[in-house]
Amino acid sequence: MKVHSKKFGGLILGLVIIIFVIISVICYVNHSNGLIKKQQEMQKSPVKSLRYTLPKHTKVSDWQLILVNKQHPRTSEIQFNKVTVDGKQMDQRIEKPLNDFRAGAKIAGYDTTLVSAYRSIADQSEVYQNSLRQNEANGMDEKAATKLTQSVIQTPGSSEHQTGLAVDVAGNDALAKYPALMAQMDEFKSQRWLIKHASDYGFVLRYLNDSKSISQTGIDYESWHFRYVGIANARYMVQHHLTLEAYRNMLRKAAQN
Numbered sequence: 001m002k003v004h005s006k007k008f009g010g011l012i013l014g015l016v017i018i019i020f021v022i023i024s025v026i027c028y029v030n031h032s033n034g035l036i037k038k039q040q041e042m043q044k045s046p047v048k049s050l051r052y053t054l055p056k057h058t059k060v061s062d063w064q065l066i067l068v069n070k071q072h073p074r075t076s077e078i079q080f081n082k083v084t085v086d087g088k089q090m091d092q093r094i095e096k097p098l099n100d101f102r103a104g105a106k107i108a109g110y111d112t113t114l115v116s117a118y119r120s121i122a123d124q125s126e127v128y129q130n131s132l133r134q135n136e137a138n139g140m141d142e143k144a145a146t147k148l149t150q151s152v153i154q155t156p157g158s159s160e161h162q163t164g165l166a167v168d169v170a171g172n173d174a175l176a177k178y179p180a181l182m183a184q185m186d187e188f189k190s191q192r193w194l195i196k197h198a199s200d201y202g203f204v205l206r207y208l209n210d211s212k213s214i215s216q217t218g219i220d221y222e223s224w225h226f227r228y229v230g231i232a233n234a235r236y237m238v239q240h241h242l243t244l245e246a247y248r249n250m251l252r253k254a255a256q257n
Contacts, residue, residue, distance in 0.1 A: 055232035060251045063093075064202075064230045066163050067248055070218050073157040077120060080164050088117035091164030094202075094228040098167060101194075101201035101226075105171070108197075110190035113175050115224065116168040118161060125156035151220050165228045166206065169194060174224075183209070186223040198226050199234035208243060216245045 058065075068074055083092035090098070102112045119127065131153050135145035153159075160166045168181065171190020178185050185191045195205050207213070209221035227244065229237065237247050 053236075054251065054254055055236055058233060058251060059255070060248050062230075064165065064228060065233065065244070065248060065251075066165070067244060068158060068160040068163055069245070070155065070158045073155070074121070074162060075157055078163055082118065082164065085117070086114045088114050088167075089164070090117040090167065091228075094165055094167075097202045097228060098169075101198065101203060102169065104197060104201065105190065105193055108193055110193055111172040112190070112194070113170050113172055114167060115170055115175065115181065116161065117166070118164040119159060121156050121162060124154065124159045124162065128153050128156055150218075152222070154219065160206070160227060167203075167226050167228075168224050169226055170224045181222070181224050183221045183223050191223055194226070195223065199231070199238045202231040202234050203228050204234045204237050204244070206244065208241070213241075213243050216243045 066078070068078075081092045082089045083095045084090075085095060085098065098114075102114070105112050128149060131149040132145050135148050136142065140148065154161075170178075170181065170185060171188050171194065174185035174188040174191045175181075177188075186195065198204060203226040205223070206225045206227040207217050207219045207222040209223075214220055229244065229247075233247070236242070237244070242250070
């Protein structure tokens with residue numbers, strides 16, 4: 001009887017092991033299929049996959065994400081409390097982040113200049129017209145002059161400088177060689193430091209150097225133009241190589257899903 005009991009017990013144990021193995025295989029297959037399906041869904045909808053990692057509590061309507069461009073012009077001035085830094089006005093909420101940003105550059109060994117910040121619609125109109133006149137003085141006809149101007153300067157009412165959240169910052173050495181502000185300023189380590197570390201202080205390089213970004217912003221690469229969006233937003237945008245236009249669009253779609 002003991003022999004039969006041992007055999008019977010062995011059979012039961014064997015069946016239990018077999019059942020356990022079968023269940024484990026089924027669970028593994030189901031889990032694998034689930035991962036594959038999830039990956040396929042993520043590939044089909046990058047916005048849906050990325051929305052799970054978006055900064056928490058971020059909304060398109062947040063003040064630091066206000067958008068002003070050719071597709072979203074402002075016919076009237078934006079109201080905010082202004083503060084003056086190095087003779088330039090800006091939204092007072094970015095004074096400390098900007099000072100910290102430039103102080104960080106100083107510690108790294110780079111002196112910087114705040115070239116421009118807030119510009120009213122009237123100020124932008126003057127900048128725009130000056131560019132047109134200069135291009136025409138260089139021998140361009142009106143059409144060519146306008147095209148070149150609009151590739152680097154927003155039309156009045158379309159410049160985000162009027163938000164008070166955009167600043168033109170340059171390394172002193174880069175500015176000395178390119179006083180008119182040129183993309184080639186990133187030849188200098190000072191400018192590259194600013195671009196690399198901007199997000200640590202809540203800023204992003206607004207106009208990136210690739211065709212997709214240029215098509216989204218309508219502005220050619222500018223190695224000096226930084227926009228405050230907040231640290232969490234800035235780091236996310238840099239990590240995923242997003243323009244403000246693309247980031248806002250992602251936030252809007254995420255809120256709808």
